Amino acid sequence: MTKIRKSSIEIEKEEFRKIGYKLIDDISNFIHSIDQKQVTPNESPSKLQHLLGNLSLPENGKPATELISKATDLLLNHSLLNGHPKFLGYITSSAAPIGALADLLAASVNPNVGAHILSPIATEIEKQTVKWLCQFIGVSSNYGGILVSGGNMANFTAFLAARTAKSPKSIKENGVQNTSNKLTVYCSKTTHTWIDKAVILFGLGTNAVRWIETDSSNKMDTKVLETTIKKDLENNCIPLMVVGTAGDVSTGVVDNLSEISIICKKYDLWFHIDGAYGVPAAVVPKFNYLFEGIKEADSIAIDPHKWLYSPLEAGCTLVKNPQHLIDTYSSHPEYYNFSKNEDDIAQNFYEYGLQNSRGFRALKVWLTLQQIGRSGYEKLITEDIELSKMLFDLAAKHPELEAISQNLSITTFRYVPQEHGKNNNYLNTLNQSILNELQTGGEVFLSNAIVNDFYCLRACIVNFRTSEKDIEDIIEIIASVGKKVHSKLSKEE
Numbered sequence: 376m377t378k379i380r381k382s383s384i385e386i387e388k389e390e391f392r393k394i395g396y397k398l399i400d401d402i403s404n405f406i407h408s409i410d411q412k413q414v415t416p417n418e419s420p421s422k423l424q425h426l427l428g429n430l431s432l433p434e435n436g437k438p439a440t441e442l443i444s445k446a447t448d449l450l451l452n453h454s455l456l457n458g459h460p461k462f463l464g465y466i467t468s469s470a471a472p473i474g475a476l477a478d479l480l481a482a483s484v485n486p487n488v489g490a491h492i493l494s495p496i497a498t499e500i501e502k503q504t505v506k507w508l509c510q511f512i513g514v515s516s517n518y519g520g521i522l523v524s525g526g527n528m529a530n531f532t533a534f535l536a537a538r539t540a541k542s543p544k545s546i547k548e549n550g551v552q553n554t555s556n557k558l559t560v561y562c563s564k565t566t567h568t569w570i571d572k573a574v575i576l577f578g579l580g581t582n583a584v585r586w587i588e589t590d591s592s593n594k595m596d597t598k599v600l601e602t603t604i605k606k607d608l609e610n611n612c613i614p615l616m617v618v619g620t621a622g623d624v625s626t627g628v629v630d631n632l633s634e635i636s637i638i639c640k641k642y643d644l645w646f647h648i649d650g651a652y653g654v655p656a657a658v659v660p661k662f663n664y665l666f667e668g669i670k671e672a673d674s675i676a677i678d679p680h681k682w683l684y685s686p687l688e689a690g691c692t693l694v695k696n697p698q699h700l701i702d703t704y705s706s707h708p709e710y711y712n713f714s715k716n717e718d719d720i721a722q723n724f725y726e727y728g729l730q731n732s733r734g735f736r737a738l739k740v741w742l743t744l745q746q747i748g749r750s751g752y753e754k755l756i757t758e759d760i761e762l763s764k765m766l767f768d769l770a771a772k773h774p775e776l777e778a779i780s781q782n783l784s785i786t787t788f789r790y791v792p793q794e795h796g797k798n799n800n801y802l803n804t805l806n807q808s809i810l811n812e813l814q815t816g817g818e819v820f821l822s823n824a825i826v827n828d829f830y831c832l833r834a835c836i837v838n839f840r841t842s843e844k845d846i847e848d849i850i851e852i853i854a855s856v857g858k859k860v861h862s863k864l865s866k867e868e
C-alpha cells in the first residue's frame with residue numbers, strides 16, 4: 376500500500392456528480408410519468424432471472440457509471456409500481472418523493488443512530504420526529520418512542536415492553552419458563568398476524584393468544600373480552616395486555632378503544648393499540664370520535680410507511696411511559712436517563728429497542744411531516760377516505776358490482792354477474808379469478824379480503840396520486856374484466 380491510499384470504492388468527484396445528476400434526472404422522469412406506465416410489468420421469475428443473467432460473484436470490479444445505469448434500468452422498468460395512481464393493494468402507499476432525497480442524504484452521511492455520540496443531530500431529529508408523531512395522532516408529547524422498520528417491529532417492540540411491565544418481576548432474569556402461571560394476551564380475531572410472531576418470539580406460545588370475537592360491526596366484542604379475562608384469572612392465568620386495533624387490515628374497522636382502555640384499567644393490563652394502518656386518520660378532527668380512548672394507551676404502533684406516505688421502511692413505537700422501554704431494552708438496568716430536564720442528557724436509541732446499530736430512517740419521516748404539515752396531511756387523508764367512499768358508492772350503484780364494506784380508506788366489494796343466481800361458492804371462485812386477472816393485468820392493482828364468507832375485492836387508498844378519474848376508470852376496468860372472467864368460467868362449469 377502506498378502512503379496515500381487509493382481505494383477502488385471511492386468515486387472521483389466529477390464522476391460522482393455526473394452519475395448522480397443522471398440518476399436524479401432518471402428518477403425525476405420516472406416519478407413524473409409514473410401514471411403512464413403499467414402498474415406491474417408482470418414478468419415471470421424465470422424471465423427476470425434471465426434478465427439478470429446467471430453470473431457468479433464478480434471477480435473484478437466494474438465502473439460505477441455502468442452499474443448505476445444498469446440498476447436504474449432494472450428498477451424503473453421491471454418493478455411493480457406502488458406509486459402508480461391505480462395501485463390500491465394491501466396497505467402499501469405511494470412514497471413521498473422527498474423521502475427518496477432524504478434516504479440519499481441519510482446514506483451519504485451514514486449516522487449510526489444507536490448512540491447519541493455517533494449521531495448527534497440525527498438522534499435529536501429522531502426524537503423530534505417521535506414527538507411530532509405524538510402530536511399528529513393527538514396523544515401527549517411525553518410519550519417516548521423509537522423508529523423501527525415497520526408495523527410488525529413496532530408491535531413487537533411494544534409487546535416486549537408490555538411483557539416486562541406486567542409479568543412477574545423476575546421475568547427478565549428467569550425467563551417465561553419460571554412463571555408457572557400461564558401468561559395471556561387478548562386481541563380481536565381480526566388482529567394482524569404479527570401477534571402470532573410476537574408470542575412465538577417472546578416465549579408465550581400461540582396458545583397464549585385469546586382471539587376475541589367481533590360484534591356485528593366487526594369490532595372486538597368487549598363483553599366477551601371481559602368475561603374471557605375473568606375466566607383466565609379464575610384459572611390462575613396472568614393476563615398481560617389487550618391489543619386494540621385502530622384500522623384492521625381487512626376492512627379498516629377501529630375497535631372501541633375507550634371501552635378497551637376501561638377494561639385494561641380495571642384489571643391492570645397493558646393497553647396496546649395497533650394503529651399501523653389507521654391511526655394517522657386521527658389527524659382529521661371529524662374522525663376523532665373513532666379514536667376516543669387513544670390517550671389512555673400504554674403503547675401505540677404507527678407505520679409512517681403506510682398512511683404517512685414515507686418510503687419503506689419506517690414504523691414507530693410510542694410508549695406512554697418511556698421508562699418501560701429502558702427497563703426492557705437497556706443493558707444497564709441501573710442507568711436512568713430520563714429526567715425532567717432531559718435536554719442535556721444524551722438519549723441512546725439502542726436502549727429503546729431491539730436494534731443496536733441503526734440507520735437514519737427518521738430523516739424521511741421528519742422531512743415529509745414538514746413538507747406536508749398537519750393541515751396538508753389532514754387534507755390528503757380526508758381525500759383518500761372520500762375516494763374510498765366514492766368507490767363504495769359507485770360499486771353500490773353498478774348493476775354488476777356489490778358494495779360490501781367501507782371503513783377509513785378501505786372498500787370491499789365484489790363482482791356479481793346479473794344473470795347468475797347468487798351461488799356464493801361460484802361468486803367466491805369468480806372474484807378470486809378476477810383478482811388474479813387484475814393483479815397480473817397491469818391496469819389496476821387491488822388485493823382481497825374475506826368478509827362474512829364473501830371473497831371480496833379490496834381497495835385500500837393510501838395513495839396521494841389517486842384521483843376521482845382513477846376511481847371511475849377502476850370501476851369500468853373491474854366490470855369489464857369481471858364480464859370476461861365470468862363468461863370464461865361459466866362456460867367451464
Ligand SMILES: *Cc1c(COP(=O)(O)O)cnc(C)c1O
Pocket residue numbers: 466524525526527528567569620622623624649650651652653678690
Ligand atoms: C401493516 C400492518 C401491520 C404490519 O406492518 P408492516 O409494516 O407490514 O410490518 C400490522 N398491523 C396492522 C394493523 C397493519 O395494518
